[in-house]
Amino acid sequence: AQSVTQPDIHITVSEGASLELRCNYSYGATPYLFWYVQSPGQGLQLLLKYFSGDTLVQGIKGFEAEFKRSQSSFNLRKPSVHWSDAAEYFCAVGSYSGAGSYQLTFGKGTKLSVIP
Amino acid sequence: EAGVTQFPSHSVIEKGQTVTLRCDPISGHDNLYWYRRVMGKEIKFLLHFVKESKQDESGMPNNRFLAERTGGTYSTLKVQPAELEDSGVYFCASSQTPLAGGLLNEQFFGPGTRLTVL
Numbered sequence: 001a002q003s004v005t006q007p008d009i010h011i012t013v014s015e016g017a018s019l020e021l022r023c024n025y026s027y028g029a030t031p032y033l034f035w036y037v038q039s040p041g042q043g044l045q046l047l048l049k050y051f052s053g054d055t056l057v058q059g060i061k062g063f064e065a066e067f068k069r070s071q072s073s074f075n076l077r078k079p080s081v082h083w084s085d086a087a088e089y090f091c092a093v094g095s096y097s098g099a100g101s102y103q104l105t106f107g108k109g110t111k112l113s114v115i116p
Numbered sequence: 117e118a119g120v121t122q123f124p125s126h127s128v129i130e131k132g133q134t135v136t137l138r139c140d141p142i143s144g145h146d147n148l149y150w151y152r153r154v155m156g157k158e159i160k161f162l163l164h165f166v167k168e169s170k171q172d173e174s175g176m177p178n179n180r181f182l183a184e185r186t187g188g189t190y191s192t193l194k195v196q197p198a199e200l201e202d203s204g205v206y207f208c209a210s211s212q213t214p215l216a217g218g219l220l221n222e223q224f225f226g227p228g229t230r231l232t233v234l
Contacts, residue, residue: 004158043207044225046222104161108158
């Protein structure tokens with residue numbers, strides 16, 4: 001069965017500093033990988049996804065992630081954090097369930113706090 | 117275009133009562149998913165509808181949970197009778213079915229319903 005590990009429950013960074021959120025997955029086939037963000041009172045918003053091809057994927061809001069098959073990792077990065085990035089971040093792996101659809105298996109999430 | 121909406125945003129009930137959660141997907145999305153996050157745990161898949169049919173309900177915890185999607189539009193998730201361990205945030209998501217040969221389409225999530233069972 002697939003699983004996702006986000007080892008950091010809570011991270012605090014200073015505004016303007018770089019950010020890396022870790023994600024490791026376990027999945028038997030080629031994984032479909034996602035990063036979502038949830039701001040308070042909002043639904044989960046997709047930041048980026050990896051299905052195949054270039055292992056460095058660009059997303060919205062200046063985020064990027066790199067797929068490393070040898071390490072079973074899909075870490076999220078941002079070169080300079082803004083105060084508005086404070087939110088909870090979820091890594092997920094999608095398992096295909098037929099008819100063009102899939103279910104997501106999520107990690108426990110990482111809460112990001114940004115200090116001025 | 118309106119996003120996925122869920123109602124209510126928050127529900128507080130007593131153990132043994134019944135609660136019904138509603139999800140309105142994005143118009144035209146055939147796929148509708150329910151997920152749940154119990155406090156301190158991961159967001160977990162509950163079930164998946166394709167139009168009005170249940171494609172996968174492997175994540176439903178037990179028979180106290182009943183999901184419906186009559187007419188293939190909005191969906192309801194009923195918990196009857198509610199237990200303390202049912203407390204959590206229930207998310208709904210929807211997606212389009214990709215065209216032939218296309219890759220997976222994004223799941224768009226609603227804001228969730230926070231259920232508290234006392």
